[in-house]
Amino acid sequence: MLSNAEIGIDLGTANILVYSKNKGIIMNEPSVVALDVNTRKVLAVGTDAKNMIGKTPGNIVAVRPLKDGVIADFDVTTEMLKHIMAAISKKLGFSLRKPSVVVCTPSGATSVERRAIHDAVKSSGAKHVHLIEEPVAAAIGADLPVGEPVANVVVDIGGGTTEVAIISYGGVVSCSTIRVAGDKMDDDIIHYIRKSYNLLIGERTAERIKIEIGHAPIEHKTMEMDIRGRDLVTGLPKTIVLNSTEIQHAIQESLLSILEAIRATLENCPPELSGDIVDRGVVLTGGGALLNGVQQWLSEEIVVPVHLAPNPLESVAIGTGKSLTVIHKLQKAMK
Ligand SMILES: Nc1ncnc2c1ncn2[C@@H]1O[C@H](COP(=O)(O)OP(=O)(O)OP(=O)(O)O)[C@@H](O)[C@H]1O
Numbered sequence: 001m002l003s004n005a006e007i008g009i010d011l012g013t014a015n016i017l018v019y020s021k022n023k024g025i026i027m028n029e030p031s032v033v034a035l036d037v038n039t040r041k042v043l044a045v046g047t048d049a050k051n052m053i054g055k056t057p058g059n060i061v062a063v064r065p066l067k068d069g070v071i072a073d074f075d076v077t078t079e080m081l082k083h084i085m086a087a088i089s090k091k092l093g094f095s096l097r098k099p100s101v102v103v104c105t106p107s108g109a110t111s112v113e114r115r116a117i118h119d120a121v122k123s124s125g126a127k128h129v130h131l132i133e134e135p136v137a138a139a140i141g142a143d144l145p146v147g148e149p150v151a152n153v154v155v156d157i158g159g160g161t162t163e164v165a166i167i168s169y170g171g172v173v174s175c176s177t178i179r180v181a182g183d184k185m186d187d188d189i190i191h192y193i194r195k196s197y198n199l200l201i202g203e204r205t206a207e208r209i210k211i212e213i214g215h216a217p218i219e220h221k222t223m224e225m226d227i228r229g230r231d232l233v234t235g236l237p238k239t240i241v242l243n244s245t246e247i248q249h250a251i252q253e254s255l256l257s258i259l260e261a262i263r264a265t266l267e268n269c270p271p272e273l274s275g276d277i278v279d280r281g282v283v284l285t286g287g288g289a290l291l292n293g294v295q296q297w298l299s300e301e302i303v304v305p306v307h308l309a310p311n312p313l314e315s316v317a318i319g320t321g322k323s324l325t326v327i328h329k330l331q332k333a334m335k
Contacts, residue, residue, distance in 0.1 A: 006100045007088070008321025009081075010137070011117060013066045014159025014182060014287065016046075016080070017314060018088055019321030025314055027088050033080045034062045040075075045083040054202040068179040069106035069134070069161040070113040074120060081124030098127035104134040104320045106161050108177025132323045134158075134316055135165030135175060138285045141319030142309035146170055151273035151280065155262055155298075156316065157288025159183045162258050164265040166273060174268040178261045182288045185210050185251040192250035193229065197240050201229035210251065211290075213244040216297035217252050220244065244292075255294070259301055266302065281305030285315040 008019040011031070018027035029046030036043055037059055044052065052062040065076040089096040103121050105114050114131055121129045135154045136146065144152040149169045156163045159182045165175035186206040193199050193206075201209075205227065213223045223244040231238040262282070269277065281304050284295060289312040299306035309315045 006102070007096070008137075008317060008319075008323065009084075009101055009103045009121065010317035010320055011066065011077075011081075011103055011121075012158055012316070013064065013069050013161070015313070016084060017317035018084065019317045020088070020092065021321075023092070025317055026091055027084060028314075028317075029084070031066050031080070032062055032064055033076050034060055035076065037061055042076075042079045042083060045080050045087075050204075053204055067160060069158065069177075070109050071116045071120060074116055077120045078123045081120060085125050096125075098125065100128040100130070101126040102130045102132055102320050102323050104137045104316055105131050106177050107133040107135055107163055107165060107172065107175045108161070130323075132320055133165075133172060133175075134161075135163045136167055136172060137317075137319035137323055138163070138309070138315045139165070139167050139283070139319065140322050141311075141315035141317065142283050142285055144283060151269065151276035153266070153277055153280075153282040155258075155282055155284050155286075155289070157181050157258060157284065157286040157291075157294075158316075159287065162261060162286075162288070164262050166265060166269050166277075168273060173270065173273065174265050176261050176265050178257060180254050180257045180261075181286070182207075182210070184254045185214065185288075185291075188250045188254055189214075189247060192246070193227070193240075193242070194232065196246070198232040199227075199229040199238060199240060200232055201227060205229065209242065209247060213242065213247050214251055214291055215244050215248045216255060216291060216293035217248060218293050218297045218300070220248075220293055255297075258288075259298070262298070262302060277304055281307055283307050283309050285309040285312045287313050 010017040016031045020026045030050040032049040034044040034049040034052045049062050065073040071077045118129050138156045139146045139152050139154045146167050147170050152167045162181045163177050166173045189206040213225050228239050295306050
C-alpha cells in the first residue's frame with residue numbers, strides 16, 4: 001500500500017483526481033485554471049475556475065491546461081498541480097512534503113509528452129514520480145486481475161482520449177488510443193446547434209446536453225431539454241427545445257470512431273486470449289462510459305458482454321494509487 005507520502009494522481013483532460021492511502025479519493029476537481037492574462041497569476045483552480053468558463057471579463061481567462069490527455073500548457077499545469085498539492089496537504093491535516101507520486105499517462109503519449117507530465121509533477125514538489133499507462137491503472141482500479149494470464153479488456157472513454165487495451169499478466173498485450181472522447185462529443189453538439197439553429201452555446205451547456213439527453217445509437221424513449229444560447233442572426237439570447245434523437249445523430253460519428261478503435265484492438269488480440277474475452281467481456285471506465293445507452297450499444301455491436309466499472313469516473317485514480325503495490329508484486333512474480 002502507499003505510504004502517507006505516496007499519492008496517485010489521475011491528471012485527466014477533464015478532471016484531476018488524487019488518491020491517498022487510507023483516505024481513498026481525496027480530491028476530485030475539474031482540470032481548469034483561471035488566470036489573470038496580464039500577470040499570469042493563477043486566480044482559481046478546479047470547480048471555482050470551471051464556473052468561470054465563458055463568464056470572465058477580458059483580463060481573466062479560464063483555461064484547460066491539458067488537451068487530448070497530455071499537457072498543452074506546461075507552466076499552467078505545474079501551477080495547477082502546486083495548488084492541488086497545497087489543497088491536499090490542507091485536507092490531510094499535515095504538510096505533504098516531497099511526496100512520491102504515481103501519475104498516469106495515455107498509452108498513446110509520445111516520449112516527449114510523457115516527459116512533460118513527469119517534469120510538471122516533479123516541479124510541483126514531488127520527490128519521485130512514477131508513470132503508469134492509463135488503461136493499466138483503469139484495470140487495476142476496476143479490480144480486474146491484471147496480474148493473471150487472462151485477457152482483461154478495458155475501454156476508458158475520458159474527456160480527451162479513448163483508450164482501449166488488452167492487459168494480461170501485468171502488461172499491455174494490445175492497445176489503441178484515439179483522441180476522440182467526451183470533449184469531441186461536446187464539440188459535435190456545439191457545431192450541430194450552430195448549424196441547425198443558428199444558436200451559439202458554450203462548452204458547459206454542450207456537456208450538460210450530452211449528459212442529460214445524449215444517447216448511444218440505439219432505440220430509446222425520446223427526451224427533451226430547453227437550451228439557451230445567443231442567436232447568431234439577431235445577437236440576442238434565445239431558448240430552443242432540443243430532443244435526444246437529434247443529439248444522438250450529432251454525436252454518432254464520434255461514437256462510431258470509438259467502436260472502430262475497440263474492434264481494431266480486439267482484432268489484434270492473440271487467439272488464445274480471444275477466448276477469454278468471449279467469457280469475461282469488456283470493462284468500460286471513464287466518464288464517457290456513463291453516456292446513456294453506451295453499454296448496451298457496445299455489447300450489441302461487439303457481441304461480447306460489456307460491463308461498467310464500479311466507479312467509472314474514479315477507476316483510473318484508484319488504480320494509479322494502488323499501482324505501486326501491484327507493480328511491486330508483479331515485478332516479484334516475474335522474477
Ligand atoms: N453521465 C455522463 N454521461 C456522459 N458523459 C459524461 C457523464 N459524466 C461525465 N461525462 C464525461 O466524461 C468526460 C470526463 O471523463 P474522465 O474524468 O474519465 O476524463 P479524464 O480522465 O479527465 O480525461 P482523459 O482520460 O481524456 O485525460 C467528460 O467529457 C464528461 O463530459
